[in-house]
Amino acid sequence: MEIEKYLKGKKEQIDDFMNGYFSRPLKPAPLKSSIIYSLTAGGKRIRPVLCLASYEACGGLNSKDIIPYACALEFIHTYSLIHDDLPSMDNDDLRRGKPTNHKVFGEAVAILAGDALLTEAFYLLSSNPKSGAGISQESILRIISEAAYAAGACGMVGGQAQDILSENMEPDEGTLSFIHHKKTGALITVSVRMGGILADCQPDKLGSLSAYAENIGLGFQIIDDILDIEGDSQVIGKTAGSDEKKKKMTYPGLYGLENSKRKAEDVLRSAVESLKQFDEKADPLRAIAIYLLNRKN
Numbered sequence: 001m002e003i004e005k006y007l008k009g010k011k012e013q014i015d016d017f018m019n020g021y022f023s024r025p026l027k028p029a030p031l032k033s034s035i036i037y038s039l040t041a042g043g044k045r046i047r048p049v050l051c052l053a054s055y056e057a058c059g060g061l062n063s064k065d066i067i068p069y070a071c072a073l074e075f076i077h078t079y080s081l082i083h084d085d086l087p088s089m090d091n092d093d094l095r096r097g098k099p100t101n102h103k104v105f106g107e108a109v110a111i112l113a114g115d116a117l118l119t120e121a122f123y124l125l126s127s128n129p130k131s132g133a134g135i136s137q138e139s140i141l142r143i144i145s146e147a148a149y150a151a152g153a154c155g156m157v158g159g160q161a162q163d164i165l166s167e168n169m170e171p172d173e174g175t176l177s178f179i180h181h182k183k184t185g186a187l188i189t190v191s192v193r194m195g196g197i198l199a200d201c202q203p204d205k206l207g208s209l210s211a212y213a214e215n216i217g218l219g220f221q222i223i224d225d226i227l228d229i230e231g232d233s234q235v236i237g238k239t240a241g242s243d244e245k246k247k248k249m250t251y252p253g254l255y256g257l258e259n260s261k262r263k264a265e266d267v268l269r270s271a272v273e274s275l276k277q278f279d280e281k282a283d284p285l286r287a288i289a290i291y292l293l294n295r296k297n
């Protein structure tokens with residue numbers, strides 16, 4: 001499976017939709033520019049791609065039908081990055097190889113661009129874009145509920161709060177696992193589950209997709225921690241070494257670099273194992289797990 005080609009094709013569809021979505025009139029102009037600046041700054045689009053790949057794995061015929069739902073995930077992700085970079089949070093100057101949103105537009109507009117993206121995501125999910133794919137109202141309500149839960153206090157926001165509150169503290173397994181599961185894992189898991197739910201997949205298959213997603217979520221975060229130590233700032237698009245500087249609780253900080261590499265490999269292989277009951281339509285999901293293990297940014 002040529003995963004690079006697959007990712008490129010899906011990324012183009014996602015980018016086309018998002019460019020079209022925000023080409024409509026929106027005032028004031030700095031808010032619109034700030035939203036577009038971060039949305040088009042060159043993200044990998046992993047979360048929407050996972051949603052599309054999972055829809056296909058569950059027999060969804062044309063993943064283009066669910067592009068708006070998948071893009072809502074990228075809106076939520078982009079909001080989280082804008083807010084994460086703010087001076088009151090991680091205070092970063094560089095993201096995706098460019099100055100962070102607040103460095104360009106100022107803090108107030110950056111906060112509002114993040115708020116707008118989060119809110120717009122739920123507008124998009126709930127405005128029931130005509131897809132022709134026969135997606136039921138019940139499935140739509142379910143994905144809205146799961147996305148809200150994953151993004152909120154019991155998910156990403158909770159993980160982010162714990163991450164900030166744990167700076168300068170001795171790392172411990174329970175806290176680190178809480179941060180990883182919630183801050184990074186929750187949105188990745190819901191991305192994969194959304195594809196399954198929209199394809200109306202059976203509960204046991206949805207369970208396997210969740211196991212896959214939890215494993216890649218953990219692997220993704222461990223690799224992120226490793227890249228912060230070993231990565232090249234130019235390639236990762238943000239300042240390397242910032243976890244150490246901010247005394248963040250990280251996987252390598254607790255278990256060491258070599259153990260972390262082994263753990264990332266283990267969980268990403270377990271992710272592939274979780275898909276045993278799926279046929280070749282799940283090959284893109286399998287290939288994404290391996291791609292994430294080898295990613296350099």
Ligand code: GRG
Nearest residue numbers: 043044045046080083084096156157160184224
């Ligand atoms: C502000 C509520 C709130 C949450 C922020 C996403 C996040 C939570 C913090 C970002 C800090 C961080 C480096 C987390 C590690 C995993 C992660 C989300 C990395 C960035 O995601 P990628 O690699 O980014 O998918 P691109 O740029 O490709 O979209």
